[in-house]
Structure formats: C-alpha cells, structure tokens
Amino acid sequence: MSDSSIFIEKYRPKNFEEFVGQDIIVNRIKSFVENKNLPHLIFAGSPGVGKTTLALIIARDMFKENWRENFLELNGSDDRGINVVRETIKDFARTKPFSDVPYKIILLDESDALTREAQHALRRTMENYSNTCRFILSCNYSSKLIDPIISRCAIFRFKPLNKEDVFTILKKIAKTEGLKIEEKALELIFSASKGDVRKAENILQSSSSISKNINENLVKEIVKEVNPEDIKNILEIAISGDFIKARNKLLEFMLKEGLSGIDIIKSIQSEILNLNLEDKKKMQLIDKCGDIEFRLVEGSDEFVQLEALLSNFIEK
Numbered sequence: 001m002s003d004s005s006i007f008i009e010k011y012r013p014k015n016f017e018e019f020v021g022q023d024i025i026v027n028r029i030k031s032f033v034e035n036k037n038l039p040h041l042i043f044a045g046s047p048g049v050g051k052t053t054l055a056l057i058i059a060r061d062m063f064k065e066n067w068r069e070n071f072l073e074l075n076g077s078d079d080r081g082i083n084v085v086r087e088t089i090k091d092f093a094r095t096k097p098f099s100d101v102p103y104k105i106i107l108l109d110e111s112d113a114l115t116r117e118a119q120h121a122l123r124r125t126m127e128n129y130s131n132t133c134r135f136i137l138s139c140n141y142s143s144k145l146i147d148p149i150i151s152r153c154a155i156f157r158f159k160p161l162n163k164e165d166v167f168t169i170l171k172k173i174a175k176t177e178g179l180k181i182e183e184k185a186l187e188l189i190f191s192a193s194k195g196d197v198r199k200a201e202n203i204l205q206s207s208s209s210i211s212k213n214i215n216e217n218l219v220k221e222i223v224k225e226v227n228p229e230d231i232k233n234i235l236e237i238a239i240s241g242d243f244i245k246a247r248n249k250l251l252e253f254m255l256k257e258g259l260s261g262i263d264i265i266k267s268i269q270s271e272i273l274n275l276n277l278e279d280k281k282k283m284q285l286i287d288k289c290g291d292i293e294f295r296l297v298e299g300s301d302e303f304v305q306l307e308a309l310l311s312n313f314i315e316k
Contacts, residue, residue, distance in 0.1 A: 007201040011173050011314020012053055014091065019057060021165040021197075022050055025156045031055060033061050035160045036101055040126055042111075044142040045158030049198030051138040054105045058136070063099050066075055070097045076110040078230055085114075085116075085121040104133045111137040112144035123148045169197060170204055179208050184216040192223040200303035228274075231267045235275060238313035246310055251303060261302030265293045268309065288312050 015020045016030055032038045035200045038058070043051040052073075059071040072092045074084065089106060097104045108114075114122065123146065126135055135153070139145065161169075167186055174181045185207075193200035206222045207214045222271060230253055238246035254264060269289040272282050296302060 007173060008198050009203040009259065011169075011201065013057065014060065015057055016061065019050065019054065020055070020169050021161040022158055025158065026054070028156070029058060030111055033058055036062065038103075038105070038134050040064070040130070040153040042142055042145070042153040042155045043136060043138045043158060044140070044155060044158055046140060046196065048193070048198035048200075049160055050157040051158055052107070052198070055064045055105075055136045055138065059105050059107075062101050062105070063097075064260060066099050070099055070101070070104045071107070071236035072104070073109065074115040076108055082115065082121050085118050085125060089122070089124055090129075093129040096132055103131065105136060106133060107138065107209065108142070109138045112141050113214055114154065116146060117223045119146045119149060123152070124153055138299075158238075161197055162195065163190050164194065166190050166195065166197060166200055170200060172200065173204060174214075177208060179204075179212050179214055181214040185214045185219045186224065188219045192219075223272045228267065230269055231264070231294060232271045232274060232299045234310075235268065235271060235313055238310045239277070241314055243314050246313075249309065250306060254306075261306060262293065264306060265289055265296065265309070285312060286313060 018027060019026055026270070043269070045051055055073075056071075062290065063070045073087075074088065076188075089108075092104065092106060095104075102118045108122075122135075126149070137145065137149070139155065142150065142157075142293050170181065170186060170189065181204075189200050189203050192203060203219065204214070205224055207218050208223075211218055226289055234249050235255065236248065253259075259279075272285050274287070275282065277285075288309060292305045295305050
C-alpha cells in the first residue's frame, strides 16, 4: 500500500485484477500484454475513468520491477510544443529497453492538447521508432488528434463508470479506512461525480476528514450541489419580468453557496425543461445556455454572462 494519504493515489489499482470497470477494454489489453505484442494505443474518454491507471498497469505488468526505466509519462498540456517531441520523446524512444520486452512505452497524457505541428512530429517519431517504443496516447477527445496518428493506433473509448462499479470502489476504500458510509451518501457521491472515480474518491476523502460516519448531509456540505428549486424560483421571477430581483437573487445564491458560473449554467439548462414555457422558447433558451457556457469556458466574466442569460428569460 502506498504511503500517500491521497485516496486517488493510495487506492490506485496496481494490476488488472484490482481494476474495476471497463471490462471489455481490460480483457483486450490483457491479451496484448500477455502476448507482449502491444500496438500504439489511444485511450479516449472523460477524466477519472481509468485511462492513466490502465497505462501504468500495462507498464508494471510488462516490465515488472524495471517498469520505471522503460516507461515515460508526459502531459500534453504542459509539454505541448514540437520541442518536447524532438527532444524528450525522441531521445527516450530511440534507445533500447532494459528488459526482455523489445520496446519501451511512452504515455502521453492529454495528447489532444498537443499543437498540430507537434502531432505531425509525433507521427514521424511513432513511425521511425516503432521497433523500440510504443505509444499510449490518452485524451478526452480523439477527434482533436490528426488522422495519421489515429490510423496508426488501436482506439479504446472509456466510458464513465456505472453506479455499481463506483459503489464497489468506494465501499472497499471505506472498509479499509474504517469509515461508515450510508447508502444515500453513496448515491449523492455518485450523482456528483457522474462516473468520475477520481472525483468520487476526492469527495469521500473530504467527507472522511470531517467525520468517520459519512451521511447524506455531510456529503451535501462537501459537494455543494445546486438546489434545483432555488434555480427554478430565480428563473420564474425572471420570466415574470422582474429582472433586478432575479439578478440579485442569483448573485446572492452564487456567493452564498460558493458556486461557479458553470455549475449555475448546467442547472439552469436542466430546469428550463420544467418551466411553463412554449417548447420553441425552451429550445431558444437552451441554445443560449450553450453560448453562455462557451463564453465562460473561454474566460468571460461569470456575473456579466449570467445577467445576459437572465435577460433572455424576460424577452418576449
């Protein structure tokens, strides 16, 4: 067991048997590893679903105690330019491994963040050094990778873990840590994490730092999810035509609960469907939510953008 007190590292699976979820992918990867015939791989999927963990398991299983010498992990968000491909990656890929496996492994996390120039350089490196190095490209969106890279790889698409798998992981951690966790608390953690195991484990650890008995109310304090009734009330005030009151209530709610603009936008989008409006108006408002969310992701001011969204509920 790792000495790390962080749950996501302390309870990271070390082998295929400990890995929970993604059964079809794991079985195919195990076959590659057993035959020591690993192609270049693309692991695509949302955060916290096991992409990096499975890559580490592959390295440990293939290289045993020498896995650190034959495995290089880089992050495409930090090292996204062409120089890291020409220098760090190329230097590692061109040398022979220290094992009976004929090739090393490079894990390039968040590879979809690489510039196109860097991706073309990476494609040439994959082509020239395939005898001494295999690549695992982890990404959220494989569509952001260039076609020549995609055509050279076997693609595995990871999905968010289902409720049973997340519960299995959390209950195992709770048992080891001596925690008592209620079923409703588990449900709330799963709802907040949406299949992201890393987020679920972080919520569990945050809760356990307050109390060993984890109940629904404790998790609510940690998660700080948006109350749908509060959002619906604000939207109904806006629809009635009282923009100033709706605006003040929304800003007060955000500051009081410590919520981000993205959290509010997602809740507004969900509650639009429950409003007493024509379907055409609902469609227009949902479309507007998409525009506002994009602006927030690009760095726009949260309060200004939410005010602009509220104004659309008043327009007739």
